[in-house]
Amino acid sequence: MSASPRRRRSAALPRSVLIANRGEIALRVARTARRLGLEVLGLFSSADAGLPHLRLCHRAVELDGDPRAVYLDLKKVLAAAKRLKAEAVHPGYGFLAENDDFAEAVEDAGLLFVGPAPEQSRALGDKLAAREAARKAGVPTVPGTREPVEGAEAGKRIAAEIGYPVLIKASAGGGGRGMRVVARPSQLEESLARASSEAQAAFGDGRVFIEKYFEQVRHVEIQVLGDGQGGAVSLGERECSVQRRHQKLIEESAAPALPPRAAKKMGDLAAKLAASVKYRGAGTMEFLVPAGTTDFYFIETNARLQVEHPVTELRTGLDLVEEQLRVAGGLGFSFEPSKLRAEGHAIEARVIAEDPGAGFRPSLGRMDAVHWPSGPGVRVDAWAEAGLEVSPYYDSLLGKVLAWGRTREEALDRLTLALHETLIAPVVTTAPFLARVINEPAFRAGAYDTGWLAALTLEAKSNGKRRAELGANAAVLAAAERLSRNGHATVLPATWRGRPLSPWQTNAEDA
Ligand code: ADP
Numbered sequence: 041m042s043a044s045p046r047r048r049r050s051a052a053l054p055r056s057v058l059i060a061n062r063g064e065i066a067l068r069v070a071r072t073a074r075r076l077g078l079e080v081l082g083l084f085s086s087a088d089a090g091l092p093h094l095r096l097c098h099r100a101v102e103l104d105g106d107p108r109a110v111y112l113d114l115k116k117v118l119a120a121a122k123r124l125k126a127e128a129v130h131p132g133y134g135f136l137a138e139n140d141d142f143a144e145a146v147e148d149a150g151l152l153f154v155g156p157a158p159e160q161s162r163a164l165g166d167k168l169a170a171r172e173a174a175r176k177a178g179v180p181t182v183p184g185t186r187e188p189v190e191g192a193e194a195g196k197r198i199a200a201e202i203g204y205p206v207l208i209k210a211s212a213g214g215g216g217r218g219m220r221v222v223a224r225p226s227q228l229e230e231s232l233a234r235a236s237s238e239a240q241a242a243f244g245d246g247r248v249f250i251e252k253y254f255e256q257v258r259h260v261e262i263q264v265l266g267d268g269q270g271g272a273v274s275l276g277e278r279e280c281s282v283q284r285r286h287q288k289l290i291e292e293s294a295a296p297a298l299p300p301r302a303a304k305k306m307g308d309l310a311a312k313l314a315a316s317v318k319y320r321g322a323g324t325m326e327f328l329v330p331a332g333t334t335d336f337y338f339i340e341t342n343a344r345l346q347v348e349h350p351v352t353e354l355r356t357g358l359d360l361v362e363e364q365l366r367v368a369g370g371l372g373f374s375f376e377p378s379k380l381r382a383e384g385h386a387i388e389a390r391v392i393a394e395d396p397g398a399g400f401r402p403s404l405g406r407m408d409a410v411h412w413p414s415g416p417g418v419r420v421d422a423w424a425e426a427g428l429e430v431s432p433y434y435d436s437l438l439g440k441v442l443a444w445g446r447t448r449e450e451a452l453d454r455l456t457l458a459l460h461e462t463l464i465a466p467v468v469t470t471a472p473f474l475a476r477v478i479n480e481p482a483f484r485a486g487a488y489d490t491g492w493l494a495a496l497t498l499e500a501k502s503n504g505k506r507r508a509e510l511g512a513n514a515a516v517l518a519a520a521e522r523l524s525r526n527g528h529a530t531v532l533p534a535t536w537r538g539r540p541l542s543p544w545q546t547n548a549e550d551a
Pocket of ligand 1: 340
């Protein structure tokens with residue numbers, strides 16, 4: 041058969057896919073596409089010619105121009121897809137992943153977009169529109185406005201009705217931008233104006249709305265898959281409350297502080313919402329759970345694959361990229377939804393090139409030594425390799441270290457060891473810090489909310505010893521230096537006993 045790739049007649053996996061992304065997610069997508077026998081196509085900026093996913097690509101093209109801008113350049117990316125004769129485009133996350141115009145341009149060119157149809161991401165990608173869709177599907181939303189707020193007087197009236205503190209959010213927002221907490225009426229007018237101009241600058245859309253601000257809250261989200269025909273399924277929850285500046289650092293499932301019955305109810309409602317818009321592909325419905333309660337309120341949808349999706353893969357045994365590619369090709373899911381089980385406990389730590397001991401300042405430059413962990417129940421999705429450069433142009437996520445265990449305790453123990461084994465030098469990363477975080481008594485007890493980490497870091501700052509421990513750990517750096525000199529190193533503290541609360545503390549004291 042010589043059917044043109046532009047005219048697909050029957051449901052089938054695409055024969056080729058362009059990965060319109062870089063870093064760990066490009067590698068992640070390439071692995072599944074290779075396994076499924078697709079032709080894997082890549083693109084890269086002038087700064088990225090050495091990225092490891094390119095070794096898995098059958099063919100790749102360089103995007104010329106400013107390396108900061110090329111992955112966001114809709115026209116350039118589309119031209120590359122055409123030049124490589126891609127049948128499908130996988131956007132990963134970030135960059136063009138939630139750009140409706142891009143999805144539309146891809147489909148108009150006769151290619152498959154591996155993600156929701158443009159009208160679905162319009163219906164859910166915008167926060168106000170998503171709140172409306174949720175309300176229609178019977179999903180509880182955070183108390184707040186249904187329309188964009190026009191003017192300070194209207195804003196004040198609404199905020200008084202909701203009750204202070206309130207949160208101003210940009211409808212087009214993301215990454216915490218355009219978001220402002222307002223404690224008192226006297227701050228409202230200025231905050232509205234600032235949030236709106238911030239949103240205008242960042243997203244070209246200044247619409248803002250007001251919702252109730254929960255001072256102590258947990259962030260729990262549901263992974264959903266939709267078949268694009270009105271069928272949708274929940275793949276379970278992820279607890280993502282360990283955040284710095286509203287960005288996630290650790291994600292785990294099951295959610296430790298949410299009873300299974302409440303989590304199931306949340307999952308059922310999220311699937312109902314996805315089904316109500318005939319959602320196609322992988323998506324995440326995010327909810328807030330006020331601390332100490334099992335109540336939950338929908339906040340937004342992420343209409344794409346998320347950084348933390350492997351947490352769900354470890355518990356369900358599914359490959360979400362495979363499901364995405366199947367659904368894009370009209371094949372439906374690879375599994376029978378009623379037989380789906382989420383087993384054991386999974387947890388992910390984001391290894392980011394930032395120095396937690398210096399206010400999470402970016403740590404840039406060439407990585408001389410890189411060693412990622414392995415072992416039973418350990419998974420690493422990472423692009424960082426020795427000799428590569430952490431450039432200032434892109435997101436500083438070097439990789440993700442995950443662990444699965446039959447129990448939460450086993451998963452946490454495995455992740456602790458894996459994070460200690462992770463060595464990157466001389467770039468400083470969040471790995472040792474996160475090993476410490478998951479062994480804090482409050483974390484071990486599952487008693488944390490979205491404000492917990494900031495309070496912990498503040499406490500550490502006022503205590504020099506703890507600060508050293510939480511930051512760039514001297515023992516890790518020394519071991520990493522040995523690694524770069526000798527090619528290997530013994531890095532575990534002599535006192536390691538399988539479940540220490542603070543192995544680095546012991547080590548540092550010994551050193
Ligand atoms: P963005 O799309 O910019 O990431 P989200 O709406 O997903 O914004 O919110 C990001 C984080 O901000 C949440 O995980 C939570 O920590 C906090 N947050 C959002 N809405 C509220 C709220 N109403 N009350 C308290 N915290 C909130």
